[in-house]
Amino acid sequence: MGRDIKSMSNSVIQRLPRYLVYIQRLKRNDIQWISSSELAEALGLTPSTVRQDLSYIELAGISKKGYKIELMESALSKVLGINHEQKIIIIGAGNLGKALAMHRGFAAYNFTIEGIFDNNPELIGLKIGMLEVKPISQLKDFIKNNFISMGVIAVPQTSAQEVANQLIEAGVCGILNLTSANLNLPPKIAIVNTRISASLLEVACFMNVAKGECYNFNIACEQSNIVLSDS
Amino acid sequence: MGRDIKSMSNSVIQRLPRYLVYIQRLKRNDIQWISSSELAEALGLTPSTVRQDLSYIELAGISKKGYKIELMESALSKVLGINHEQKIIIIGAGNLGKALAMHRGFAAYNFTIEGIFDNNPELIGLKIGMLEVKPISQLKDFIKNNFISMGVIAVPQTSAQEVANQLIEAGVCGILNLTSANLNLPPKIAIVNTRISASLLEVACFMNVAKGECYNFNIACEQSNIVLSDS
DNA sequence: TAGATTGTTAATCGATTAACAATC
DNA sequence: TAGATTGTTAATCGATTAACAATC
Numbered sequence: 001m002g003r004d005i006k007s008m009s010n011s012v013i014q015r016l017p018r019y020l021v022y023i024q025r026l027k028r029n030d031i032q033w034i035s036s037s038e039l040a041e042a043l044g045l046t047p048s049t050v051r052q053d054l055s056y057i058e059l060a061g062i063s064k065k066g067y068k069i070e071l072m073e074s075a076l077s078k079v080l081g082i083n084h085e086q087k088i089i090i091i092g093a094g095n096l097g098k099a100l101a102m103h104r105g106f107a108a109y110n111f112t113i114e115g116i117f118d119n120n121p122e123l124i125g126l127k128i129g130m131l132e133v134k135p136i137s138q139l140k141d142f143i144k145n146n147f148i149s150m151g152v153i154a155v156p157q158t159s160a161q162e163v164a165n166q167l168i169e170a171g172v173c174g175i176l177n178l179t180s181a182n183l184n185l186p187p188k189i190a191i192v193n194t195r196i197s198a199s200l201l202e203v204a205c206f207m208n209v210a211k212g213e214c215y216n217f218n219i220a221c222e223q224s225n226i227v228l229s230d231s
Numbered sequence: 232m233g234r235d236i237k238s239m240s241n242s243v244i245q246r247l248p249r250y251l252v253y254i255q256r257l258k259r260n261d262i263q264w265i266s267s268s269e270l271a272e273a274l275g276l277t278p279s280t281v282r283q284d285l286s287y288i289e290l291a292g293i294s295k296k297g298y299k300i301e302l303m304e305s306a307l308s309k310v311l312g313i314n315h316e317q318k319i320i321i322i323g324a325g326n327l328g329k330a331l332a333m334h335r336g337f338a339a340y341n342f343t344i345e346g347i348f349d350n351n352p353e354l355i356g357l358k359i360g361m362l363e364v365k366p367i368s369q370l371k372d373f374i375k376n377n378f379i380s381m382g383v384i385a386v387p388q389t390s391a392q393e394v395a396n397q398l399i400e401a402g403v404c405g406i407l408n409l410t411s412a413n414l415n416l417p418p419k420i421a422i423v424n425t426r427i428s429a430s431l432l433e434v435a436c437f438m439n440v441a442k443g444e445c446y447n448f449n450i451a452c453e454q455s456n457i458v459l460s461d462s
Numbered sequence: 463t464a465g466a467t468t469g470t471t472a473a474t475c476g477a478t479t480a481a482c483a484a485t486c
Numbered sequence: 487t488a489g490a491t492t493g494t495t496a497a498t499c500g501a502t503t504a505a506c507a508a509t510c
Contacts, residue, residue, distance in 0.1 A: 005440050011477065013440075017432035021411045035491065043413055048479050051493065063486040063491045080432050081439025088431070095333045099326035105428055109435075150434055173441075174434040176427070180252045182274055190437030194430040196407075197336055199423045200319070201248035201311050203381055203405040204340075206421030208312025209236050209244075210404075242501065266467065279503050282469065294467045294510040 003056050005079055012053050018043055019053070020076045023069050024108070035066030082110040087147055091163045092154035093118035093126065093133045096178060100152060101128045114146055118155075136166070143170035150174040157181045234287050236310055243284050249274055250284070251307045254300050255339070266297030313341040318378055322394045323385035324349035324357065324364045327409060331383060332359045345377055349386075367397070374401035381405040388412045 022042055023034060036047040036054070043050075054067070059075040061067045077083045088106070090097045093116050101116045116128055119136040126133045134142065142148070151167040153160050153175060160181035167175060174190040177183055180198065185191060253273055257265060267278040267285070274281075285298070290306040292298045308314045319337070321328045324347050332347045347359055350367040357364045365373065373379070382398040384391050384406060391412035398406060405421040408414055411429065416422060 008440060009477070013433055013436050014429075016436060017426075017429040018413075020432070021429065022413065037491085046479060047491090048481095049477090051491095052478080055493070061492050063484080063493095064489075065486080066491070079436065079439065081435040082432065086435055095330035096327075099330040100427070102326045106431065109428065109432060111431055111435075149438065150431070152431075174438040176430050176434050178427075182249075182253065188441065190434050190441060192430045192433045192437070194425060194427060195248075196331070196409075196425060197340065198245075198248040198252065199407050199425040200337065200342060200381070200383075201251070201313065201340060202244055203407050203421050203423045204312040204317055204342075205244050205247060205310065206423070207380065207405040208310065209239060210419065210421060240501070268467085277503060278467090279505095280501090282467095283502080286469070292468050294469095294508080295465080296510080297467070 002058055005056050008056050012056060015043075015045070015049075015053055016057075016076060016080055019050075020073065020080065023072055023076075027069050027073060032069055033066050034069055034072070036061070038066070077110075080109075084110065086111050086149050087114045088112065088150045088152060089115040089117065089139075089143065089148050090152045090154055091117045091136070091139070091167070092156075093120070093123045093128065094154065094156075097152075097154035098128050100154065101131055111150075114148060115142055117142075119159075136163075139166055140170040143167070143172055148172060150176065152176045152178065154178045233289055236287050239287050243287060246274075246276070246280075246284055247288075247307060247311055250281075251304065251311065251340075254303055254307075258300050258304065263300055264297050265300055265303070267292070269297070308341075311340075315341065317342050317380050318345045319343065319381045319383060320346040320348065320370075320374065320379050321383045321385055322348045322367070322370070322398070323387075324351070324354045324359065325385065325387075328383075328385035329359055331385065332362055342381075345379060346373055348373075350390075367394075370397055371401040374398070374403055379403060381407065383407045383409065385409050 019039065022039065026034060036050040039045075040047045040050045054061070054072075057072075057075040057079045059067060059072055074083070088111050090100055090113060093101070097116060097118070101113055106113065113131065115134060116131050117134050117136050117139050118124060123133045124135050149172065151172045151174070153163050155163055157179040160177065160179040161183055164175060164177070164183045164185060168186060168189060173188065175183070175185075175192070177191060177193045178195065180195050183191060183193075250270065253270065254265060267281040270276075271278045271281045285292070285303075288306040288310045290298060290303055305314070319342050321331055321344060324332075328347060328349070332344055337344065344362065346365060347362050348365050348367050348370050349355060354364045355366050380403065382403045382405070384394050386394055388410040391408065391410040392414055395406060395408070395414045395416060399417060399420060404419065406414070406416075406423070408422060408424045409426065411426050414422060
């Protein structure tokens, strides 16, 4: 009857976004119900795992029918904390920062990108979509004045810690770190590290381990955990 | 005395790139030795985990001193499959694809980006750094003629499966999927899914779970697993 | 030598899976 | 009703941690 979300393991938290993304797609195709085994099949999981995971969200399934997609979507959104707007800023207006600032897909999850910052004078003032690159010196005030909840770090690795410190000081308590720096942060800050270079290294490693015979690994990186998906 | 790398778990494979990145940084600062506890401390792991992980690579530690960084680097590179060049192509010349094509950091891991593809006529022919965007119609031949080992999928989600099929048919056996599509692939293909949107959803979820009191989660996403790092 | 650190085996912990009564 | 599916408890599996002899 609903387990306490505070006891969700990291693996669970990594799977929830996958459920959401998948059922949103079904919804667009006017599909209304899904069973734990269908969802498991689609994502390479077991029905047990799916039902265990869903026991954390406020969602009643119905015997013989499964779960109503519309209800699952709103229950997942609530647990994922995106049933209300989340204001985000990007720090670093290099190639990656720019790409993220231009990305239209975040709106689907109620994420709005409110600003992009850099300390390179050549970039400051540059227009990126609807945004204009602001100097890092304005970072803290901006966060406070605009109720920013999350920061995305897309600066060079060597500046990552410093940026993180400023984000924390200004009151941000969620960080997506896209650099390979190992950030040192106070407790109670939600931080997710997503490193594309490291992902490439993992691909290379899997290929190397498999050599010639190759194994098929399916890594749900958002998480970024790894799930074996050969079959 | 060295365990079989074929028995490495996904968690191990996710940590190896972190070790490499970290010790390369130490090396640049002329540090020559590191112990399992120092490495563990730096990455938020236990010394036991580090020693267990290192038992998969060909590296002899020395009592009282630890591991020689230079040797660790080459042993890790070998297991990660980057002791030789890996040729990569990017499919999708949108914002993210462009950003990756411009990224200089991959060279440090022996990755060379050999081409970038798109099916948008407006993008074909466009110069991106040293590369020129090629049409998808040339994808398969290019892979075969240039001995491409890995493909990075940065197209819209709806085309991801089709692109993956073509990569596989052409002989690529390692894929980094940056879309939120759940790719259906034959066995023996190394695939890593790294989704920035999903990472943002995880950050939001952690913040939501923690509410007010916030917990500090450290997600090693490469691979992307999640490790609790509050302290 | 004494002390620190490795390498490896055993113990613990936690996540995943199986099983099954309850339900529609 | 019969059959399928949920919700949840128990069993299994595997990853992490602890412990300690061997080593420098």
